[in-house]
Amino acid sequence: MHNRLVRVAMIVILLGVLAGCGDQRILEKQGFIYSIGYDWLAKGKSAEGSVPGNKVKKDQLSVTVWLPVVSAESGRQHPLILQTVASTGKEGRFRLAKQTELSLASGQMRTALFNLQLASRGIMPYLDGFMRDPAVSQRLKIVVVDGTANEMLKKEYPSHMNTGPYIDHLLEKEVMNNRVPESTLYSFMRDYMDDGVDSVAPIIKQQGTHIEASGIALFDGDRYISRIDSDQTLIFAFLKGSFKYGEINIDLADQERKGEKAMFSSLAGNSKVKIKTLPGERLYRADISIKIHGILLEYLGDLQLNMESDKERLEKAIAAHINNEAESMVKELQKLGVDSIGIGKHVRNSLSYKEWKNIDWKAVYSNMDIRCNTKVTIQSVGKFEK
Amino acid sequence: MSLLAKWLRPGKDNKNATHDAESIEQQALLEQYPTLKIMQDLFADCADLIHWSWPESQLDMLYFSHLAGNEEFAREISEPFRSIAPDEMEEVLSRSQYKPALDCRSASKGILDGNVCLFHKGSAYLVSVSLPETRSISQSETETSINGPHDGFVESVLINLSLIRRRIRSTRLKALKLQVGEVSKTDVYLLYIDGLANAENVQEMKKRIELVEIDVVHDGNMLVQLIDDHPNSVFPLFQTTERTDAIASKLAGGKIVVVMDGSPSAFSAPSSFFEFFASSDDYYQRWAIGTMTRMLRFIAFVITISFTALYVSVTTFHYEMIPEDLLITITQSRSRVPFPPLYEALLMEITIELLREAGARLPTKIGQTIGIVGGIVIGQAAVQAGLTSNILIIAVASSAIASFVIPSYVMSASIRLIRFGLLLMAGLLGNFGIVMAIAIIFIHLSGLTSLKSSYLTPVAPINLKDWLDIFIRAPFSWIQERPSQTRTPNKRKTRIKQ
Numbered sequence: 001m002h003n004r005l006v007r008v009a010m011i012v013i014l015l016g017v018l019a020g021c022g023d024q025r026i027l028e029k030q031g032f033i034y035s036i037g038y039d040w041l042a043k044g045k046s047a048e049g050s051v052p053g054n055k056v057k058k059d060q061l062s063v064t065v066w067l068p069v070v071s072a073e074s075g076r077q078h079p080l081i082l083q084t085v086a087s088t089g090k091e092g093r094f095r096l097a098k099q100t101e102l103s104l105a106s107g108q109m110r111t112a113l114f115n116l117q118l119a120s121r122g123i124m125p126y127l128d129g130f131m132r133d134p135a136v137s138q139r140l141k142i143v144v145v146d147g148t149a150n151e152m153l154k155k156e157y158p159s160h161m162n163t164g165p166y167i168d169h170l171l172e173k174e175v176m177n178n179r180v181p182e183s184t185l186y187s188f189m190r191d192y193m194d195d196g197v198d199s200v201a202p203i204i205k206q207q208g209t210h211i212e213a214s215g216i217a218l219f220d221g222d223r224y225i226s227r228i229d230s231d232q233t234l235i236f237a238f239l240k241g242s243f244k245y246g247e248i249n250i251d252l253a254d255q256e257r258k259g260e261k262a263m264f265s266s267l268a269g270n271s272k273v274k275i276k277t278l279p280g281e282r283l284y285r286a287d288i289s290i291k292i293h294g295i296l297l298e299y300l301g302d303l304q305l306n307m308e309s310d311k312e313r314l315e316k317a318i319a320a321h322i323n324n325e326a327e328s329m330v331k332e333l334q335k336l337g338v339d340s341i342g343i344g345k346h347v348r349n350s351l352s353y354k355e356w357k358n359i360d361w362k363a364v365y366s367n368m369d370i371r372c373n374t375k376v377t378i379q380s381v382g383k384f385e386k
Numbered sequence: 387m388s389l390l391a392k393w394l395r396p397g398k399d400n401k402n403a404t405h406d407a408e409s410i411e412q413q414a415l416l417e418q419y420p421t422l423k424i425m426q427d428l429f430a431d432c433a434d435l436i437h438w439s440w441p442e443s444q445l446d447m448l449y450f451s452h453l454a455g456n457e458e459f460a461r462e463i464s465e466p467f468r469s470i471a472p473d474e475m476e477e478v479l480s481r482s483q484y485k486p487a488l489d490c491r492s493a494s495k496g497i498l499d500g501n502v503c504l505f506h507k508g509s510a511y512l513v514s515v516s517l518p519e520t521r522s523i524s525q526s527e528t529e530t531s532i533n534g535p536h537d538g539f540v541e542s543v544l545i546n547l548s549l550i551r552r553r554i555r556s557t558r559l560k561a562l563k564l565q566v567g568e569v570s571k572t573d574v575y576l577l578y579i580d581g582l583a584n585a586e587n588v589q590e591m592k593k594r595i596e597l598v599e600i601d602v603v604h605d606g607n608m609l610v611q612l613i614d615d616h617p618n619s620v621f622p623l624f625q626t627t628e629r630t631d632a633i634a635s636k637l638a639g640g641k642i643v644v645v646m647d648g649s650p651s652a653f654s655a656p657s658s659f660f661e662f663f664a665s666s667d668d669y670y671q672r673w674a675i676g677t678m679t680r681m682l683r684f685i686a687f688v689i690t691i692s693f694t695a696l697y698v699s700v701t702t703f704h705y706e707m708i709p710e711d712l713l714i715t716i717t718q719s720r721s722r723v724p725f726p727p728l729y730e731a732l733l734m735e736i737t738i739e740l741l742r743e744a745g746a747r748l749p750t751k752i753g754q755t756i757g758i759v760g761g762i763v764i765g766q767a768a769v770q771a772g773l774t775s776n777i778l779i780i781a782v783a784s785s786a787i788a789s790f791v792i793p794s795y796v797m798s799a800s801i802r803l804i805r806f807g808l809l810l811m812a813g814l815l816g817n818f819g820i821v822m823a824i825a826i827i828f829i830h831l832s833g834l835t836s837l838k839s840s841y842l843t844p845v846a847p848i849n850l851k852d853w854l855d856i857f858i859r860a861p862f863s864w865i866q867e868r869p870s871q872t873r874t875p876n877k878r879k880t881r882i883k884q
Contacts, residue, residue, distance in 0.1 A: 015810040026727065027701040028720045032713065070717045077714050107706030108713060135706055165710070 028070065031080070031102030033109050034164035037064040037149025038092075038126060040117035041085065060085050061118070063092030064150040066164040069102070079162055081154050089126045107135035110168040112142055112185075113149035113204075119217065119224035124192075127222070130185055138186040141171055144217040144224060146205040158209055167211060171202060174213045178237040178246040178267075179230070181216060192222060195361070196344030203227055218338045226336050228329070234267075235325045238290050239341045239372075242270035252301070252317055262318060263298035264378075273346040278369070283359070285369040286343050290326065292319075293377035305381045315376045323374040330370045337366050420493035420510040422446050425503065428494055435497075443472045446505040453500035455517025462513045463502055475506060484511040495571075520545060526628035526650070528795045533670035538628045543573055543647035550577065550645070553634040558582075564595050566609065566646070570602040573647040574609070582640040584873040587837055591642050591655060606651035607796065609644070614655075615835045620803055622796040623836045625657040632666045640874030642837075656837035656871050658844070660856045662797035663687065668859045676859035684857070686791035691805050691827075693785040694731050695812035695820050697778055701727040703816030719775035728813030730774050734782045735809065737764060739802070742786070836871075843871040 039062040062085050069080040082099050086092035097104050112130065114123050123142070130136045145152055153163055160166040174180045180202035191199040198219055205214040216228040216236055228236050234248045246267040252260040269292040276285045296305065296314075303310040333340060344365065348356045418424060425448055429435045439446045445467065466478050478484075487493040487503065487510040497503050500516025523545065525531075526538030539546045547561065562576040574595055578588050594613040603609050607626050614623040627633060628650045633643050636654035645652040663683040668676035700707050701720060708716060723730055741760040745753045764783075768774045785805065792798040804827060811819030834841035844852030849870045854860035868874045 012810075015814055018814055024702050024726075025705055027705050027708075028717055028723075030705055032705065068714055070714065070721045072721045075718050075721055077718060105705060108708075108710070110710070137706070 025103070025105060028072070029102060030105040031067045031069060031100055033065045033067050033104055033106050035066040035111045035113060035153060035167060036106075036109060037066075037113035037115075037145065037153050038062070038089065038118050038123075039064070039115045039148045039150050040121065042117070058087075060087055061089065061092060062148075062150055063089065063096060064153050065096055065104070066153045067102075067104075068162060068164065079164070083150055083154075089129050105135065106130075106133055107137070109136055109140050110164065111171070112140055113145045113152065113167075114143070115145045115148050116203075116217075116224060119144050119201075119219075122222045123224075124222035127185065127189065127192075131189065136185070138184060140185040141168065142183045142185060142188045142201045143167070143171065144201050144203045146203050146214055152204075152206050152211065155206065157211070167204065170211060170213065171204070174202065176245065178243045179233050180213050181237070181240060191342075192219075194345070196339070196346075196348045197342035198338045198340050200340050216340075218333070218336065218340050220336075220338050225338055232325065232329060235322065235329055236340075238269070238271055238292065238322065238374075239288060239326055239329065240271070241342075244268050247297075250318055250321055252321060260301035261299070262296060262301075262314070264294050264318065265297040266379075267292055267294040269293055273343060275346050275350040277350070283364055283368070284347055285371070286346065288326070288330075288341075288370065288372045290322070290372060290374045291377075292322070292374065293379050296378050296381045299381070305378075311378055311381070315378055318378075319374045319376040322376065323372050326372040326374065327370075330372065334366050334368065334370070337362055339365050343368070343370065416489060416491040416494070418490050420487050420490045420503070420505075421508065422448070422505045424490055425493060425497075425505075425510075428490060429497070440467070443467070443470060443475055444507055445475065447502050448497060448505075449502040449515070450497065450500065452519075453517075454502070454515040458515040458517055459502070462515050479504070479506060479509075479511055484513050486510065487512050523549070529627060529629050529632075529665075529793065531629070531665075531667050531670075534666050535629075535631045537630050539630060539633075539645070539650040539652055541648050541650055543575060543645055546645045546650075546652065547575060547577075549630045550633060550637070550643075553630060554579070554637060559637065562588075562592060564592065566595060566598050566600070567603045568599070568601050572603050575645050577637060577643040577645065579637050579640070582638070582868070582872075582874050582876055583642055584640065584875065587642055587656065587873065590837060591644070595644070603646065605649040606644070606646050606653050607649075609646055609649075610653050615837070619830070619834055620800045621659065621831070621834065621841070622662070622794070622800060623657065623834065623841065624653045624655040625661055625794065626651040626653040626796060627794075628652070629666055635666065635669075638868075640868050640872035640876070656839045657841075658836065658839075658856070658869075658871050659831060659834075659841050660845070662794040663792060664856070664859075665793040671859075673859055673861045680857065680859050683791055683793070686788035687801065689788040690785045690792075690801055691808055691824075692820065693781045693788070694735060694778070694805070695808040695823075696817075697781040698727045698731045698809060699812040699816040699820055702813060716775070716777050719769075719777050722772040723775050724772070726813075727778075728809070730778055731782070731809055731813075732806075734764070734768075734774055734778055735806065738782055738786050839871050839873065844869075 041060045041062050043059050062083065064081065064083045067080050067082075068077050070077050080100070082096045084092055084095040084099070086095055093104065109130075112126070114126070127142070130140060152167075155163070157163060157166060171180065175182045181200050183199070183201040188199045188201065191197045198221070200219060201217045202213055203215045203217045204211055213230065215230045216233055217224050218226050218228065234246050237243050237246060247263070247265045248267065250262045250264060252262060269290065271288055271290040274287045274289070276287070277283065278285050299305060299314070301314075303314050305311050305314065330341070339361075344361055347361075347364075351359075415424070415428070426437070429448070434450055434452065435448060436451050437446065437448055447463070462483060470478065484504065487496060493503050493510055493512065496512040499514075501512040501514050504511040504513065520542040521540045523537050523540055525536040529538070537549060539549065551559065556579065558580040560578055560580050564574045564576060566572050566574050576588070576592055576595065591613075595609075598609070598612045600612060603612070610622065610624045610626060611617055616623060625636075633645075633652050633654065637643055641654045641656065643652055643654045664680060668680055671679070701716065705713075720727070725733070737760075741756065741764070744760075745756050748756060765779060769776055769779060789798050789802050789805075792801065807826075808820060808823045811823040813819075815822065832840070832842050832846055840846060843849065844856055851867050852870055855865045855869070866879055867877045868879055870877075
């Protein structure tokens with residue numbers, strides 16, 4: 001009884017006294033980095049953040065962070081943008097931390113922006129740092145900036161007080177609409193590590209007073225190689241796999257049909273890849289069958305859509321159009337040598353591990369015969385029919 | 387420290403010694419045949435004892451007028467002895483209601499129980515005229531019901547027994563009469579239904595009550611602490627209630643019920659932790675509604691113990707967990723607060739407890755004032771003065787409200803106490819601390835027993851059939867068995883014979 005009482009009393013006292021020690025991160029003393037941007041500074045250029053007038057002597061990195069801060073006096077929230085020049089990402093964080101009374105915390109980071117120049121030199125060193133830090137969310141979005149991340153974060157957009165959430169929400173919506181692929185730290189690293197697929201990331205660009213998603217960045221390993229423009233991104237989504245929502249404008253105009261246009265909405269569908277082994281040099285053939293169904297919102301042309309036969313003709317025309325675009329995109333990807341669609345995964349799955357290891361996938365891929373086969377179903381042509 | 391320990395451990399040898407010395411003298415006195423002289427000596431300095439004497443008929447009587455009912459006194463004493471000839475006296479006294487008292491012990495006990503002690507020519511007789519003043523049967527203040535019966539137990543054990551007997555009209559309802567309290571000699575009745583209650587349980591409970599060593603027991607809740615399996619645990623191990631319908635259903639489930647004179651709280655045993663979250667009202671609603679309310683109480687339990695602790699751990703350690711939209715709001719409300727989250731939370735929790743305690747003891751009208759003052763002070767002034775954050779107020783208030791959802795007042799008080807442990811652990815180690823504290827609670831709970839059966843029944847040991855009447859309130863046709871915890875010889879409901 002004696003011992004027990006003493007012990008219990010000690011524990012209670014210790015709990016009271018010790019509370020407050022240890023690795024505390026009290027909320028209002030943290031500066032939550034919302035967006036972090038990395039820009040490449042080539043030798044000889046002058047950069048903000050370095051000593052004014054001085055030229056950068058060696059290749060360096062500009063690190064910019066955007067964070068929401070609440071001022072203790074007014075209780076209001078305002079954005080805080082910090083920028084520094086460093087030779088590595090970690091050094092950048094270290095220098096940034098000196099510029100504020102808050103301790104910089106990366107546990108609420110939503111977007112990591114890399115400018116094109118930096119991305120084409122490889123982003124793995126930075127992603128590696130994110131992966132090591134347990135506080136960084138796996139859902140951190142990896143984004144490529146056309147321009148500089150610094151300018152994008154620093155600029156004030158008249159209709160958006162907070163640039164960080166603006167970029168984040170914009171991307172979330174674009175992903176929902178299948179206009180850009182989802183690219184989180186997790187999915188990027190997964191595709192990076194996987195040997196049958198290459199990573200992709202959205203590209204955003206500052207356009208006057210707003211930011212827009214301007215395409216898809218194609219990576220070879222961790223290096224940016226090329227891009228898919230924004231009007232082609234839905235085709236990429238068709239090729240990539242199942243999708244639940246999207247809108248596409250199709251211009252069917254050619255010699256026969258002048259000014260025929262269709263706006264196809266509420267798209268849903270999936271694509272399947274079948275691999276066939278061929279004799280001879282070209283080893284494998286991939287058949288991508290894409291199935292799309294949706295609602296025709298707008299149609300400018302001569303066909304009478306309430307007639308079944310005309311509807312079928314339009315379906316076929318749209319399918320042919322999409323098929324065309326898809327095949328040319330695949331060709332383009334093959335030429336670049338990046339397997340962003342993930343054909344390699346399907347090839348690998350059709351082989352034994354030993355066989356897969358024995359082939360030189362990059363070489364096989366660029367020579368492969370890949371065909372697309374698109375089927376389009378128009379579910380409805382609108383609320384009323386003539 | 388050693389003094390404290392000594393004070394906590396009752397010195398058994400000492401107590402027995404004085405007790406014996408006292409009793410040897412008394413014992414001798416009590417063994418004697420009662421005479422007016424001896425009885426008057428026994429009750430020396432009892433100013434409220436009435437001595438009435440008729441010298442012409444050689445009749446003396448001793449009694450407490452405040453224990454006697456007017457009608458009974460008139461019937462048994464005034465009328466028969468008013469105009470009586472001295473030679474008729476023997477004949478009157480030989481009637482059955484006048485019981486001869488053979489020693490001082492029974493005579494004095496009789497007087498204390500509300501009898502009149504008559505002395506005639508050296509013989510002593512007792513006649514009962516008792517009608518103790520009692521509160522009329524009314525609704526229990528702590529366990530009100532919306533739909534069900536409104537009668538609650540009162541302080542008189544006989545009335546309570548009659549309330550139970552009226553609900554269970556069976557010869558199998560047995561009542562063992564026991565006594566507790568060296569000084570108070572309080573009557574305690576142990577009730578069980580023969581054939582439903584486990585006989586070992588009955589014997590065990592009887593033994594425990596008989597072995598209680600204490601001067602006075604004032605209430606059922608006090609007796610529970612003297613006889614339960616783990617007196618040092620914060621959790622109540624036997625369920626106390628003032629509701630007659632609850633007690634009747636416990637008896638029918640094969641449990642043992644103890645009612646005590648002078649206390650409106652009866653208790654049933656064995657009880658499981660989860661039973662404290664059930665209310666009889668659940669059975670008077672449609673089963674879906676009853677189930678919903680019952681689940682709501684378990685949610686309330688989680689909210690009570692964890693809400694404030696989570697606030698502390700998240701704002702102190704785990705800012706990553708806060709959703710984006712809440713982050714700025716919480717930071718804004720925290721930004722003006724001068725204390726670390728733990729002290730902020732302790733301040734508010736203690737204030738709420740102060741308010742609750744102040745409100746509980748005060749008369750209703752002043753209690754309302756306290757509520758309003760407290761509500762304004764806590765709700766607005768504290769935030770405006772920058773002492774606490776809005777979000778914390780919401781956390782503290784919702785966990786306080788949730789704690790009142792739990793129908794058993796005793797359990798709700800226990801839970802409010804362990805909440806502070808969680809709070810401290812959260813301030814010390816964050817979520818890890820919360821998990822640790824919850825683990826400690828569960829380790830403790832799973833070590834507890836109620837009348838030698840596991841306190842966590844029917845979760846450990848698991849019994850899925852019992853869940854129908856513990857976690858949900860299943861339709862009556864589904865609940866076919868009595869609770870396994872009672873180890874009843876008759877598992878199947880609606881059957882009493884073996």
